[in-house]
Amino acid sequence: MRDYQLKTDVEILSHEIAFKRFYQMEIYRLRHRLFNGNWSEIITRDIANTGQVAAVLPYDPAHNKVVLIEQFRAGTLTDEKSPWQLEIVAGLQEVDEVKIELAKRELKEEAGLDTTILMPIYRYWESPGASNKQVDLYCGIIDSRDAGIESLQGVAQEHEDIRVHVLDAEESFQLVRDGFINNSLSIIALQWLELSLLKAPQLLFK
Known part of the structure; x- marks a missing residue:
């Protein structure tokens, strides 16, 4: 089993709240380390912040x-x-x-x-x-x-x-x-x- 990638292998370029009611929708622009050691292209991810x-x-x-x-x-x-x-x-x-x-x-x-x-x-x-x-x-x-x-x-x-x-x-x-x-x-x-x-x-x- 391979070692896990670390949090330092992610670079968050921007973070914004797109929508907020009972839950909120957050938009991240980021890049992360690839398994081959290089960095990914900049990607956008929509994440639902639904609480713990x-x-x-x-x-x-x-x-x-x-x-x-x-x-x-x-x-x-x-x-x-x-x-x-x-x-x-x-x-x-x-x-x-x-x-x-x-x-x-x-x-x-x-x-x-x-x-x-x-x-x-x-x-x-x-x-x-x-x-x-x-x-x-x-x-x-x-x-x-x-x-x-x-x-x-x-x-x-x-x-x-x-x-x-x-x-x-x-x-x-x-x-x-x-x-x-x-x-x-x-x-x-x-x-x-x-x-x-x-x-x-x-x-x-x-």
Whole structure:
């Protein structure tokens, strides 16, 4: 495996904000070092600054249950079946907010759950060709009997309308295999859980 190129191998010539509402679109003119050692031509890249995210897979090891949420997603309006998504919990980081606290806040707001154990899964770039969004993904150890299934969840001021589902872990894995769960956050989290349960559940969830 080759060594990574370094940040010093990029020269930013200009940076401007082209559009700003809830998210902002930024335009970069830059050049970067090529693998052959030369510099690239000057290129322009449009990058969506969509904020930083914490996401939580709520898992109950005592009952082998997963808690997922269902909500409308405008980004999936072109889905041939439905623009409602079955997902794990997630939210955008506020100014000066620590990712761990963000994860706990979203878990409470979206699923009605508390946790004292957040296990880091991955930190990854969601779509690095077009966005600077970085996701901190956690597994939150919870008691699924506390999930807010008796009422709708979410923050009214944010126009959230969330239904909570408690599923057997194996059922959630099958929903991924069947393509019913088709968003990257949830697929990554649930496949991690499935592999972890196969390998060494006694070490992870003791």
